[in-house]
Amino acid sequence: MKPAILLIFQAPRKRNLYVNTLPPLGILSIAAYLEKNNIPTDIADFTIENRLRKELKNYDVIGLSLNMANIATSLEMIKYIKRQNPKAKVIVGGPSCISNPLYFTENEFIDAICTGEGEEPFLDYIVKDSFMDGKEIKGLYTKKNKHFVYGGERQHKNNLDEYPFPALDKVKIHKYNTPIRKRFPVSSIMTSRGCPFHCIFCFHSMGYDWRARSSVNVVDEIEWHVKELGVKEICIQDDNFSLDITRAKQIFDLITKRDIKVKLQIQNGLRVDLVEFDLLNKMFHAGVWLIGIAPETGSPEIMKTIKKGMDLEKVAQVVRWCQNIGINTYANFMVGFPTEGMQDLRKTATFIKKLNPDFIQIARVIPIPATPLYESAVNDDIRDKFGQEDGNFFGIPKLVKSEIPKREVARFIKKIHMTFYLNPKKILSLIRILSLPQLIKLFIYTIRTGNI
Template sequence: MKDLLLIFPSPGGGNYINTFPPLGILYLASFLEKEGFSVDVVDCAADPFSARQAAGYKTVGVSLNISNVESGTALLNEINRLYPAVELVVGGPLPTVSPEVFFPLPLKAIFVSEAEESLLAYLRYPGEADNKGYYFRDGSGRWRFNGKRPYIKDLDKLPFPALNKLDIGKYYTPVRRSAPVSALISSRGCPFECGFCCHVLGEEYRARSAENVVDEIEWQVKEIGTREIALYDDNFTLDRGRVMEICLRLLHRKIKVSLQLTNGVRADTLDEELLRTMKSAGVWMIALAPESGSGATLARIHKRFAAREVEKGLSLCRRLGINTWVFFILGFPWEKEADFAATVKAACSTDADMVHFSRFVPLPGTPLYALSCPGIPSQGMRDADLFSASGRSALTARAYRSVYLRHPLRLLRLLRICPFLDIFRLILHAFKTRNVF
């Protein structure tokens, strides 16, 4: 019998065109294998999976977030029905911020935040009542929690994520220069206070050393076959000196790889020397997140930077030949038509190559969640057409039409970034999800 099967369920709704390796469970797999446990990994977004494949494992762990919780919960119940002796555990962003949601499920443990050391303790000392970092059932069947485990300070001690357990050729993003595309995260934690974001990995910024990051990039290129890497840090450019060292080490080792920062960076951390060095090291795409064109909304979500910083960053990138992507969020619960119009105006006037709109989703554990929950009175929620799910979908469609269909030259800019067939796939995806038409 094998020790552990880790599963990342498929996101629901068919609204996702980008797929990247699930780094969370891949870190768990490599860490636990280093400690002597046998671990298999399944990413349901890349490979079909049936609950019957859980046979022969002592423990099955499922990583859950807001997009895959429905499919993940159904999978857990089906595994329990078929194999009631298998120990089921969950972790990930949603169990971290809302563990009580999962109390009714047939689970042995609910892990919070980063789980490398917590899951190791659970597997190695299953009956130890003093273990921290996860919820467990006591002798009476009640859930207990002994507190959080301290965050891992030295991230360099973690082995590289077990990308060798997956076929990275199955992952896809239309925004790429090369293929196959993989992912990397070089730091954990975020010290900023954006109201729509939850600090699943803590508020303290913890970064891997430049040497360790470059070692992984080289390993991915030579051993995994990666040709492009998406850097998924929340704040990759927060430590300017570290970024410069990473880039210079890549250049010194002559590692040929395309790099994109599609998770967004803060515009106020960029300058010409840094961007020039990043481009030389392989960075071809940078995403910035102005989030809104409404000053009132920016103040309420605590996005603490000036709009001119974003435009300055975009201008520098364009001058240096780095492609750019900007993110906006629509449908905050207090917003009116004027706020929406201000955001669309900002998106239309931006100098970015691509514009992406997201519908506001109230995430548990965030300051905006209580405001957005049904039944909680708030002044902003009176505007039901803007706040409702259908209203937010309509807003997104209107915004995309304004940015792309009314400004067709922006579509031509996409041809410099995405292959023609990928643009065709994007259009088909837009029809399917009704995001634009």
């Protein structure tokens, strides 16, 4: 008899700070892969649901995806699972488990920890009956005689086309939302994995080796979203979508050729050194209305320190191109880097004013384990609090080695957001981009996060 599987995505504790609820592609990808191998799998996404559809006692293996925002609530859920179903095996994965797996080996209620992409390790854990006797599996820490054993690193899969589309048909797609959008329902897609760049603050949960799905495979999934799921807008969530510009152009050419009626936005940001005017033009004609760019700073000195490697003039040029073509832009910045001084913050403020994108977001720096920033910027006290952080990227930063007082950083974030968004010209432009209900929700969100 095949084991009963449940995959859970737990909501963060400060749920009101996370209005951007999109499908959890990690567990949905694992679910699709398990079902392709004839293992029925249930999904529970508590960012959109409040209760389980079946009782926990019905499951043999229960998996949870953990990130910076939901570690605490996920660990509470794991404890609850074991109280309700002591025989169930609990496996955890996701970015937080990949960056700091040893932290989770200390939890008595966890039976296995995934240290990379989850599809194949999870399947092996089930098919090889590891959940019964603690066999070693590549990419997993598994519990054996109350102690964890590591099966070693698992190589990434290069041919991503071999994976099925994430099991979006298993969730209520109309319950997902993002505060900045044109159409509804909205979903998300990942067309590549990995990133070869070495920004000191970024944790590469999918590795440095960039692997991409073929353009045909990507557009086939987009068409499935639209025709089978009724989706009207899709958020592309790659870490580095346009590393292969030829592939990127092919994707948008195919969308146009097939006449797929959908709005698209690229949320995680495009590297401006991997953007051409021709690519942006193809994006626009295929339905892209919003792209994110992430210079992170307006200070050339901090740009070098964080190893982002962006030319600020090229950032400005790409924003101008987008304005000429008709694509809206969303610029992301981070403040609170260890060597950042007030002069650097002033340079960032000046650059934002010069850039004049349609939207901005300024987040505080949060050090993530297994990054160069974490190793150089935090002390043992901060390390001991891993798992207690709520993942709130706003408010007062937690870094300890900063030239600027923490409250000054928080004040800077608030001041820039207020100056930017409360400008009458900006308000008028936003009214032309978003509906009034969306603007109201966005305003409420900025108040909740302390940005205004």
